[in-house]
Amino acid sequence: MPTLTVERLTAAAFAPFGEVIAPESAKQVLGINAGTATRYHDLAHLDVESEGGRPLISWFRARPQALPLTLTQVERHPLGSQAFFPLTPHPYLVVVTHDPATVPRAFLAQPLQGVNYRRGLWHHALIALHAESNFLVIDRGGAGHNCDEVALAQAWQVTDLPA
């Protein structure tokens, strides 16, 4: 079984798939509240309104998974983007691909780095690594078929994380 190299998560590396949710992704930086706060404005493209969709806030609690990991399946949400923000101070694994027949990309996200998957992007279920982990999730609610699952053309193994 081939091994997937895990990359560090940066906005540039992730740009073909969506956005990294972090202050660095702000479209504007604004002083607010009489100078007591700074607003890093508009960090990700929330694309949730097709076919009568509406934005949702939810919470994911994910059990940790140990390496080596075998990845066999991805999913996509054809009607909406999906954003995750970690609430637990542990890195987590993000796996995405434009095409389940090709080599996926795996990224190690750090605490205080969220990700927003573009609408329709194939992705593996979020992988918590070191402890039970909580995530705030912003995605699409509403009627309509919004989840496809498919097997990867071959299984991939994750054995190591970037140093």
Added chain:
Amino acid sequence: MPTLTVERLTAAAFAPFGEVIAPESAKQVLGINAGTATRYHDLAHLDVESEGGRPLISWFRARPQALPLTLTQVERHPLGSQAFFPLTPHPYLVVVTHDPATVPRAFLAQPLQGVNYRRGLWHHALIALHAESNFLVIDRGGAGHNCDEVALAQAWQVTDLPA
């Protein structure tokens, strides 16, 4: 100057003003990702679409403020709800009122407790207390007049937090 009593933040106490963002507010609880995660689904009413609005994710970084605090002003967003989730493990202060001429309500929110202000709710700017604090913010983007500010009918002081 009169003193405002700070209450503990609970979903029930905050219900007239919006939602507490926490797993307990979920409309459904779902096992997902082949049993590796739990989804606490739909924690708050994101009301951001009026007059062509769209949902935004932003980041606030707030400087801490020391007690005693004097509160003189509130604001509201007539076109959209506004949700805050703390990313820093410190309590923070939420002050809301249906009417700037009456006694505001002050709540001490704990780490891992977010709040969603209903569209149009009068509220004080978020108050970080113990350290510089980061918040993920989900509110409305788009054209239109979406911020009113007004002086409270009288100034209020916050001197103590609940034990």
